[in-house]
Amino acid sequence: MTVVADSTSDSESESENETKNVTSEFGVEYTVRFDSERNKLHIYSSNPKDGYRNEGFKIKVDGYMNTYESLNLSANETWSDSFNITRNIDVQRDEHTVRFYPTGEETIEFNFTRDIDPSNTSEVPAPRITSVEVANGTPYGRETSVVRVTVENPAEQLYGTKLMVHTLETDHNRRADATAPPGGETTVQVPIEEPQGAMVAGEVRLYDNNLSDTDHGFDQREFVGEADGDTQVMNRTYEPARDPYGKKPGYVYENESMEAVVEDANESEPTPMEHVITGVGVLVFVLAVWWYRR
Structure with missing residues (x-):
């Protein structure tokens, strides 16, 4: 596997847009660009080899699975997509990591710093x-x-x-x-x-x-x-x-x-003793009526 980090343009800081190129174990070439400002990972892949290439990749954010994708690329076929990582960002961390796992043993990694107040965050979801x-x-x-x-x-x-x-x-x-x-x-x-x-x-x-x-x-x-x-x-x-x-x-x-x-x-609710006193009063009244009518 080959991993190459591209420099960013003058108008984009490295922390906001960082690009790395990867060739997987089966020869599929990936260009992965991380946009930390928009919380997005952009994946571009191509198969320069003859014949089909069946493989997949996964994305993890702060240790939690974001995406698993299967690819079936014919010769010279290209594929691209973007993945939002916002829902996977751990609000209790300041240092965050996005890892891209193509087919093979190694990974490529993007790191960024963000201080998030867990009790007052509108961007990143929290309990x-x-x-x-x-x-x-x-x-x-x-x-x-x-x-x-x-x-x-x-x-x-x-x-x-x-x-x-x-x-x-x-x-x-x-x-x-x-x-x-x-x-x-x-x-x-x-x-x-x-x-x-x-x-x-x-x-x-x-x-x-x-x-x-x-x-x-x-x-x-x-x-x-x-x-x-x-x-x-x-x-x-x-x-x-x-x-x-x-x-x-x-x-x-x-x-x-x-x-x-x-x-x-x-205080507006009768206490248990008040209920007892009320019950005794009703009983006395009933007995008095019965005695009077004898």
């Missing part, structure tokens, strides 16, 4: 929280409120994401299995300390490994709601939080306006 809902649940056989969170991963890259939930009554609760597959979604249920039917306010953070590092944060939502009712969800910029498993005290969720909403809602 996101798409739904938060307060519901009733019985995790581990215990009746309590739960927070159902849906995570979507629109990227063609796998991220091992976790969820951390803080509420007014819950110091923290983590779910480590909140990983959505590439191009898919997952919904997880996070138990909290609030009783079933209570009004709940809190925050949900989607992150990878380090809760207290902005570079590991993907998304954050604040919410308030109750089971069998609406849950209001607000988009928030990811804010690092102290890890509850460290030596220092962990992050505590506080929001005075949310506290007022929750207190008003929960």
Whole structure:
């Protein structure tokens, strides 16, 4: 296999347009041009040999498969196509690699640098929280409120994401299995300390490994709601939080306006003792009517 790097034109920097020429194991010639500004790999191939050449190539971006293509080229036939790599770029890296694998043992490689904020990227897709809902649940056989969170991963890259939930009554609760597959979604249920039917306010953070590092944060939502009712969800910029498993005290969720909403809602609901008192009053009234009519 022969690999030759072409210089770029004066109007194009090497980092934006870099071209390499490759001859595969079976004699097919490739010219591969990487346009890092547009996140595209342009492939031009030709068969200068007599007879057909059946082979293929693949493209990997930051270690994840982008494309596998099979070619069947007759003598002197040419072929070309372009491939967008945006969905494969790993938003948690600064140094990125695009590898082109023609038939044979060696590869050609393009490297570029891009600092991406995982929680604030419109160009490169990254995992996101798409739904938060307060519901009733019985995790581990215990009746309590739960927070159902849906995570979507629109990227063609796998991220091992976790969820951390803080509420007014819950110091923290983590779910480590909140990983959505590439191009898919997952919904997880996070138990909290609030009783079933209570009004709940809190925050949900989607992150990878380090809760207290902005570079590991993907998304954050604040919410308030109750089971069998609406849950209001607000988009928030990811804010690092102290890890509850460290030596220092962990992050505590506080929001005075949310506290007022929750207190008003929960005070308007009869407590279990109020239900008992009401039931006793009804029973006394029924007995009094029965005694009067004897």
